[in-house]
Amino acid sequence: MPDATDTDGLTVGQVSARLGVTVRALHHWDEIGLARPSLRTAAGYRLYTAGDLERLHRIVVYREIGLGLDRIRDVLDDSAADVPGALRAQRAQVAERIDRLQRLGAGLDRMIDAHERGLLLTAEQQAEIFGPRWDPDWPAQARRRYGDTAQWRQYAERSASRGPEEWQAVADAMTGFERALGEAMDAGVAPGSPEADQLVERHREVFASYFPLTRQMQVCLARMYEADPGFAAHYDGIRPGLAAWFRRIVDACARAHGIDPDTAAWE
Template identity: 90%
Template sequence: MPDDVDADGLTVGQVSARLDVTVRALHHWDEIGLARPSLRTAAGYRLYTAGDLERLHRVVVYRELGLGLDRIGAVLDDSTADVPAALRAQRAQVTERIDRLRRLGDGLDRMIDAHERGLLLTAEQQAEVFGPRWDPDWPAQARRRYGDTEQWQQYAERSASRGPEEWRAVADAVTDLDRALADAMDAGVAPGSPEADRLVERHREVFASFFPLTRRMQVCLVRRYEADPAFAAHYDGIRAGLATWFRRIVDAGARAHGIDPDTATWE
C-alpha cells in the first residue's frame, strides 16, 4: 500500500474512496474485529493508519478471491495458518463454480436454440429418429406458426433436454399409440367405452412429451387430425377411417367430463 498516509491517519470516508469499499463495510469490519482503525480523533471519529490501510488492502484482496470474513481473519491473525492451503481450497471452489457456470451456460444455449429451432437434431438425426417421411423443415414451420404461444415455450423447454435417444423414445410411444388406436378400431371398440377412454388418456399422456394437453385442447387437436389433409392422410394411412374414429372417441371422452366438443376451445 502507498506510504503517503498522513501521520494523523485517514478518515473512514477517505479510506472508502481509496479502496473502493463502502463505509458500511468498513464499519462492519471494525465491529467484528477484522480491520479496526488504530486512531481516534478527540471527537471519537475513526482514523486509519498506514498499517491499518495495509491490512484493509489484504482484506479486500482475499474477499475478492471469495474467502469468507471468518477465513480472512484466520489467515491474517493466525501465524500458523497455512495460507497457500487456504488459497488452494478456495481455488478448488472457484474451479467448481466455473464448471457449474459453464454447464449453466451450455444449458442456456440449448434452451435458446430450442426456443428458436424447436428440435435440436440435425436433419440426418431427424430422419433416423422419425423416419424418411419426416420433413426437417416442419419444426421451423411450427416455430413460425406457434412461436409466440405458451405451448411452444413448453415444447422448447422439453426439447432442450432431449437428444436423439430421448426423441426416439417419444417417436416409439407415438407409433405404439397409433398401432393401439388402429387395433382398437379394428376390434370394434366403441366410443365412450372404458377401453376407448383409456386410449384417450394415453394420447394425452403421450402428447405431454410435447406440452401439457387439456381435454378441451385435445378435442381441438383431434378435430384437426380429421380436418387437416396432412394429418388425416397420416391416420387414414394407418387404417381407413382412423382419423374420424379417433375424433369420435375423444369427443365421447370429453362429454363424459362435461365438455361439449362442438364448443370446445384451445384452453
C-alpha cells in the first residue's frame, strides 16, 4: 500500500461520518476485501482516496436496496455480471416485501378498529346478521363497560379476523341455542336436570366464539341477562320469563360444580 502524507485522503472516521456507515462496517469491508483503503500515512493509518470513496458510495447504495455483500462484490468486480438482472431480481423481492407489509398494515388497522369498536360490521350488516332485535349500540356499550378487560381483548382479536360470513355462523349458532332454550322452557325442563345442564354447557361452547367463559363468569353473565333491561327484553322476547329461567338453570349447574352463585365473581 503506497504511503501518503497526513493530508491525503480521508480517515476511517471521516468516511464513516460522510457516508453514514459505522467504523465497524468499514473495518469489516476492509477485512473481507470488499472496500480497502488505497493509502497509508507514515504513521500507518489507512486513508481512503476519491476512487475508494466512489466504490464505498456504490456499496452503500447496493446495500440499502437489499443486496448482500457477496452479491455486491460480484456486481462491482465481475465484468460479466448481469447488473440489471440482479437489480430486477432485487426489485421483485422488494415488491414482495412491500406487499407483505401492506397486508400487515391492513391487519393492524383491523385489529385497532376491533379493539375500539368491537364489531367490524356496518349497522345494516349487524341487523341482517343478528336480527331485528339486535341493537347496533350494544358493541359500543360493551366497549365502554368492558374495554379494559382481558375478555374484551380476546373478543377484539377474534373480531378482527371475522367477516360477515364468519359472524353469520356465530349468530346462527347462538340463534339455534336460544331456540333450544325456549323449547326446553316450554317443555318444563327443570333446573339441575341433565337436559338443563346440557343447555348450560352448550351456552358456554357457543359463547366461546366471543371469549372463553368460565362457570363463574357464566353465573355473572346470566344474572346480567336478567337484570339488564336490554338483554332481558331480548330473551323475554323469545319466551316471556326466559331470562330468569336461564339464570336459574345456570345457577343450578354452578352449584353442582361447587360454585355458590351468590358469591360468584367475574374470573
